[in-house]
Amino acid sequence: MSRYPNEVDIIICGGGGAGCILASRLAEELPRLQILLIERGGDDREVKRLERPLDSLFWLFSDNPYLQWLECEGQDELKGRKPRIPVGNILGGGTSINTLMYNTGAASDYDDWNQPGWSFEDMKPLIKKSVDYDVPLRDPSKDVHTRGGAFGVSLGGHQMTWGNDFCETWKEVRPDMEILDSITTYRHGNAVGRQPKMITGQGRRSTVAEAYLHKRQSPLKNLAVVTGLTVSRTIVEGGRAVGVEVLESAPYAGKEKSRKVIKARKLVVLACGALGSPGILERSGLGDPNVLTKAGVEVLADLPGVGRELDDHQLVCPMYHISDDIDSFDDYARGVESIKTAVDEEWERTGKGIGASNGFDWGYKIRPNAEEIDKMGSTFKDYWKRVGADKPDKALYSNVIFPYFYSYKPRPKEGKYMCIGGFHNYPASRGSIHITSSDPFLSPRVNAGLLNHPADMPVHIWHYKIQREVVRRLPFYRGELAGCHPNFDETSNARLRSPGEFSDPAEVIAQAKSVSRIEYSAEDDQKIDEWVRDSVATAYHTMSTCPMRKREDEGVVDARLDVYGVKGLKVADLSICPSNVGSNTTSVVLLIAEKAVNLIVEEMNGGIAPITEWVKSKL
Template sequence: MVHPQEVDIIVCGYVGLCCVVAGRLAYADPNLQVMLVEGGNNNRDDPWVYRPGIYVRNMMRDGVNDKATFYTDTKASSYLRGRQSIVPCANILGGGSSINFQMYTRASASDWDDFKAEGWKAEDLLPLMKRLENYQKPCNNDKHGYDGPIAISNGGQITPLAWDFLRAADAVGVPQSDDIQDLTTAHGSEIWAKYINRHTGRRSDAATAYVHSVMDVQSNLFLRVNSRVSRVIFEGNTAVGVAFVHSRNRAHQGELRETIVRARKCVVLSSGTLGTPQILERSGVGNATLLKELNIDVVSDLPGVGEQYQDHYTTLTIYRASNETITTDDFLRGDKETQDRIFAQWENTPEKALLSSNAIDAGFKIRPTEEELKEMGPEFNELWDKYFKDKPDKPVMFGSIVSGAYADHSLLPPGKFFTMFQYLEYPASRGKIHIQSADPYIEPSFDSGFMNDKADFAPIRWSYKKTREVARRMDAYRGELTSHHPHFHPASPARARDIDIKTAKELLPNGLTVGIHMGTWSTASEAYDAKKVHEDIKYTEEDDKAIDDWVADHVETTWHSLGTCAMKPLKEGGVVDNRLNVYGTQNLKCVDLSICPDNLGTNTYSSALLVGEKGADILIEELGIKVRLPHAPVPHAPIPTGKPATQQPVR
């Protein structure tokens, strides 16, 4: 493809939603020239992308993986007991949607209402939520869409551990639901949906859905991959183009070689929470004091750029599973016979294969009870009263089960395992990111801010205890992998117990046998009685301290960065208005999750797609484009092995 030196719209990508904006605009008007500048490789028909069960490989930092960029705290954190946290960001077309865990969740209605911005309430956004979805699950509400480009299903297989988890969760007070992604449910468990097309077994990523499908039928969308946007080109305060460099090259004998492309109508920054503020600052948009120190001409003095970085935090614990449990452990540890069998299964029936799942088949959203709140400390209770108490649709924590050990299997003992993840959805902690040079190859100054607010320890501690009680009540439970649990005092009753078969049996009523029938747990002799289960583990203050130390040592990002270019009034540190215009500039918009003024309780892919859809609609309206009716959808059918996927144009 010959790339023009001038187009109508330039979208500066690095995250999945850039594909939404570019694809929607290009498809809306075939005469509109749109260029998408992407920092990573093209993901098209990459088997390490489209096979869902391979996602673990893409999370590794092993010198081979080029699908992620890693941001590391510039300084050691006292809140993490001297650690420097690492935040990986996708470095591939489609952003995180090409390599993420593929977990489908949605933000609560009040999350969007909390933006306090015209046009951004949940009721305003629901039609767009439905427009983007091709929902492939049974549903008893009207909150989902069925004709959109993004497939959502249960994947090719659901392991029995999922039903085991749901039954045990119900025993500790978390009831099962058919849909906890309905924008209002904040306490319940479900079979966890995935961004996987159940007809093909393939990952449903943003680039395939919005970019490749348009480029297959139109010639007005131009794609530049492996290209890192250096800066926006301004004439006065009007954005007229961008300069970019090759992602992997460095300065040539001290000279920075930039390619410049001009934009006739608009420049759109969709480079993510960590990428967009760097581009703005290198372009002269940001805190004037910093920019002058770096000899960058100031276009717009916006001190909020790069501030109020937010994320979601995760910890994980690993448990031993019975030998008959179906897990991914043999596959992940490299057992050749198992890998050959599973890869062959994918080649023959991908829509039913184990690889057409992420092995994260069940999970929950939870809020603490009044009794639990009493044990969570004054810092969190203050946050609860201010943030959660009057918003019953906000969960405090997520939890999920993985059918296997999410860990380096070369360091694990033999056996089968399952992993419990705990996710903090609304951290009080905040961080920041700022450039240290106008050179795009110089690493920024980054402070993730992880755990720098004490209120964040209590909910993670509580969630660890909750998921531990769920695990102990599961049929598959055979003990705790002590290396992946807090270091309790050896004499503490709360200490982790390895190969704990006796306790596992005692946690179920005598003589109880449990089976699965059409997704519902039933018993041979009597209904499950939660009252017969042993009491929960009791923790001392010393035990709680051990959990908090473990959290500081092990808490990680969930790759859910938000908030460094907030949509709020300028006087409150805002960077963009409700139309996504960057204050103090013309023809420049930010369309990514950096605009979030507050957190979103969700795996952020759904929210990123939604912001992309909203941003595309705003641009289409402002450009006066009359949107064409979509093509008839391509029939759903298995994709022949080794052949390019037939795409459904965006609708």
């Protein structure tokens, strides 16, 4: 175990999205300090398949060795079902293995954190610094995104042909919906538009590891990056973090792991994500005394907020049959050799084609109107009043349309499909994650907390009805895919339709423009409720397990990301979010990490804020 130093100035634990940014930026800003980045998984550069966007997307549900699945406890709300939550196990974290969807929350999400230095106005310069936004806009001056940041975002190398149909149909169902050049504005909570992607202008997957670490013209001599190493705990002496205990990450092979302590002269930063950082804190003796005592860990600081408020968006994916003449990626996903070979060769040659896409070309964000809120009941109404009723930039549901079958279920052997992949942005439900042992290789006890608050189910029932009204008016709609929708009675107005009912395309198109809205009965609503409980899943957006708030409010870190009760220890990842953000989480990770860099550099420079060459060029 001699391939890394015994002592450095700053140790960053976790080489995911936040960790890679912290390592690169801090090494650049603090050239006199030695920085060490420790990642449990492997080096992303060794996995060429991850570069091709579409191919790597379908790897998510197969035997992907760079992904670890945490099995959660069974929930009564899910009829005993045990959800699973994925964790990136590779340099770059989720950005190296996710579905490549770039989305942003509402400006008010950051204002709601109510933390000094973390308002949306504080975040604006960091958005420009972190994102290279290669998305055509009719009026770029109205968008906070710009070109020139580190992390590449574009529309990808292929665009589906039916975007106008999708947008115009939304306007037909909901006339108040705006049509946007891009859905990632931070300002619109009720709109439909193009969906940007985490894909570079060259058609490659955009990863934080590539953008911040590998892409540098000259290596940072004061930065060491070590993979295949697990951080067990932080070493705390005299109330200060002085280093970390590490073990090799390979699975147990019938013998005790060799352990080693790496010292940190100045700072330890945890960036292992909402599912990783709480465990390191608890194994270090920092957490709820009841949890630590049961796990056999000595209590060093009473921090009951550690791991207590796991917050995640709730994903539901109804699927539909579409006509045979419409664009679809289903045959590629099935591995049809002639199609996959041609697509992959085009991507290798030009960086274009469907291989340079994830198919998520159009998305929407939606808020309920006053009439819909009343129908959703008093429990939801009271909750929404506290969370977002008076904040029009907040979307209650975010969605993207997938031009293929997307599910954990077996892929149909034939046919073309589309999926409305959407998630509840601001669920009232909460879960938890806690260690059961001091052993870092034993899985934690995880409660996903899906649907455990009564305000959430009305949201899913409302949205199911809205999205279905839109899809059944699309000219290429050919019915609902049985098994991926509620099991409505055949005599119900809400009954599912099969492709066999659409024999005349001209008649289908004519009907699509005149179809009346479905009237759902109380029995139909109950069928939707049952289906949601059977199918709802994590959206892979876990956060808030080490919240940034006052200690007396069960906070774990303060506004400077310092862990309460310990000096020299910070947390800088999605776990610090004090409340949810209505977005896929990559855009949030970028901002948290860039903000953390500023805070750390300011402290290391004796109170002088960082002024990099990039910042100077923008002044």
